[in-house]
Amino acid sequence: MKLLVLILNKVEKLEEVLEGFIEIGISGATVIESVGMGHILCDEVPIFAGLRFMFAGSKPHNKVIISVIKDAKEKPVFSILKKILGSLDDTGTGIAFTIRLDKVCLLYTSPSP
Secondary structure (H helix, E strand, O other): OEEEEEEEOOHHHHHHHHHHHHHOOOOOOEEEEEEOHHHHHHHHOHHHHHHHHHHOOOOOEEEEEEEEEOHHHHHHHHHHHHHHHOOOOOOOOEEEEEEEOOOOOOOOOOOOO
């Protein structure tokens, strides 16, 4: 099992990314609102305002999508991300990575009667 982490700067593509996940058999993910470092340093800390050029193209807000996936889903998920987002090497797109998980314990809650 792997932990998939996608920091999505192209937030307008969120729905398409989640639909792509379902298409390849990933049925669960958590989406977290987040703020990038460039936004905090350049807009909220006046002393760093001169560094704006370093963060050109960065968006003030992004989404972090996390999901525990089977090893066999790693290649398909990166393929679907490339299809939807284009190259993650392009500035302003985001970053995606996986981390190997040694142990996964799934917790379920019973539906209320």
